Amino acid sequence: MSRGGTLTGIRLNGVTKRYGETEVITGLDLDIHEGEFLVFLGPSGCGKSTLLRMIAGLESVSDGQITIGDREVNDLPPGKRGVAMVFQHYALYPHMTVYDNMAFGLRNSGVVSDDIDRRIKEAARMLELDALLQRRPSQLSGGQRQRVAIGRAVVKEPEAFLFDEPLSNLDAALRTRTRVELARIHQRLNSTMVFVTHDQIEAMTLATRIVVMNRGRIEQIGAPLEIYKRPATRFVAGFIGAPAMNFIDVERAGDQGGRLVVALPGAQIKIPTAVAASSLPAGKLTLGVRAEHVILDASGPLEGRAEVIERLGDRSLAHVSLPNLPLLVAEVPRDLELEVGARVRMSLDAAHLHLFDEAGKAHHGV
The missing domain is CATH 2.40.50.140 (Nucleic acid-binding proteins)
Known part of the structure; x- marks a missing residue:
């Protein structure tokens, strides 16, 4: 999805993150192409969620530049970056209906009521939430709540979607179904999507490209089958495949x-x-x-x-x-x-x- 004709690719140039004397991301360079589904894959503690949060503006960048479209965003707050993030925890307002949860951010941004209603109905139809719009989160299953969280991101019509392990709280059957739904959403919107996971099945089934990370560095970037068939390092070879x-x-x-x-x-x-x-x-x-x-x-x-x-x-x-x-x-x-x-x-x-x-x-x- 483009906003106002801008390109929605994301570029990371020499991105470094330090906490005190500890460097958790080291001089990372990466181009995320417009419209692709890129997955950061790696074990816990490899830096993948920190990297996503830096793109979103929830973490500062110690060194380097992040560009979204044609804008450097290092100093922009999250709400000005044109991205929408879906978290592992749904973070829904329990006292609000599904409709109001999806409308909340748009109302705060001054979007007019008719446009809010149109966006919510389009997202609800895409995510099969039409019959649930007047329910509250406590009346929904885990999978339905996750779809509402995704819908809340969709209605923002962002330049890019950022997903931080959004399926990890779902049971096995729901994870499979939600993976399929995410793939279909990407096909329909043709938006730039960046997804963080430690689950190689999620990465292999969703990604157009996978970035395998280890200890704050990129081990390999490539299409899923390329990484499986020609791992660049022993770490990648041992991490990919079951x-x-x-x-x-x-x-x-x-x-x-x-x-x-x-x-x-x-x-x-x-x-x-x-x-x-x-x-x-x-x-x-x-x-x-x-x-x-x-x-x-x-x-x-x-x-x-x-x-x-x-x-x-x-x-x-x-x-x-x-x-x-x-x-x-x-x-x-x-x-x-x-x-x-x-x-x-x-x-x-x-x-x-x-x-x-x-x-x-x-x-x-x-």
């Missing part, structure tokens, strides 16, 4: 035809991409492989014992112990009845391996 990627410490074993060969107990593996041994920094190497690429194979070089079987409905996962190796998680073929304690042989799908150096940087080759 179950987490398997990691195995390996030794350099040579170079065949320009491709690195690594050794692990019981097997040697040629890395499929052209990663030359000479191009890698000194130090330990770690091989990464996802559960779906650990193949249960009767002639495979790795042998172990199934310690735990997770039956997840659509698929099953086997946690396999191997001599001198960490527990490996492998996806079990649907037609295979595997029991705890069974001996299994495995191979690794060479086309889907990841290599990380001692600093945690990925080496994908070409």
Whole structure:
């Protein structure tokens, strides 16, 4: 959504946040494109909510600039930035009806009554709140209250929407439904939306781009499948994906035809991409492989014992112990009845391996 023809992209240039001597965001640069759904993803304490609050004007910027559209907003109060924020806690006025909760901010801003009524009815129709406009928050379910909080943001017709973990108070079924509703709202409004979460499923299903954060810094920016398939660091590889990627410490074993060969107990593996041994920094190497690429194979070089079987409905996962190796998680073929304690042989799908150096940087080759 644009207001008065202004572009609604957001730019962060060298943004830093300090609390006393503690630096929680360090020199962060980021362009948020007009109309995209960008998700800040990372563990608790990584700085993602602080960053969102700086964009909203609820936290000051220690260094750097934030630009919304064509305006630098560092010194503007929240109400002048043209953004609307939806919080984890709904923050609805309990004594007001749904209609009045949605109208409150508009009335304070001097919007005329007819325009308020039009905006509320449009938002209520979009969010399926038409029949609830005269109810009070205590008469609503958690999912309905969250939709009212979203509706209160929609009626402001902002340049950008900011969401701070808005689904974390909902149960699993409601989270799924509300995710779908948010995706539909984005498609209808074509607005710039910035969403903070620690939940990778929310990030993968909602985002056009994901910003993976760790300790106040950006680890990787990319489309969901790009980040899943080509993680830039070991941190990203371990954070994205359920179950987490398997990691195995390996030794350099040579170079065949320009491709690195690594050794692990019981097997040697040629890395499929052209990663030359000479191009890698000194130090330990770690091989990464996802559960779906650990193949249960009767002639495979790795042998172990199934310690735990997770039956997840659509698929099953086997946690396999191997001599001198960490527990490996492998996806079990649907037609295979595997029991705890069974001996299994495995191979690794060479086309889907990841290599990380001692600093945690990925080496994908070409």
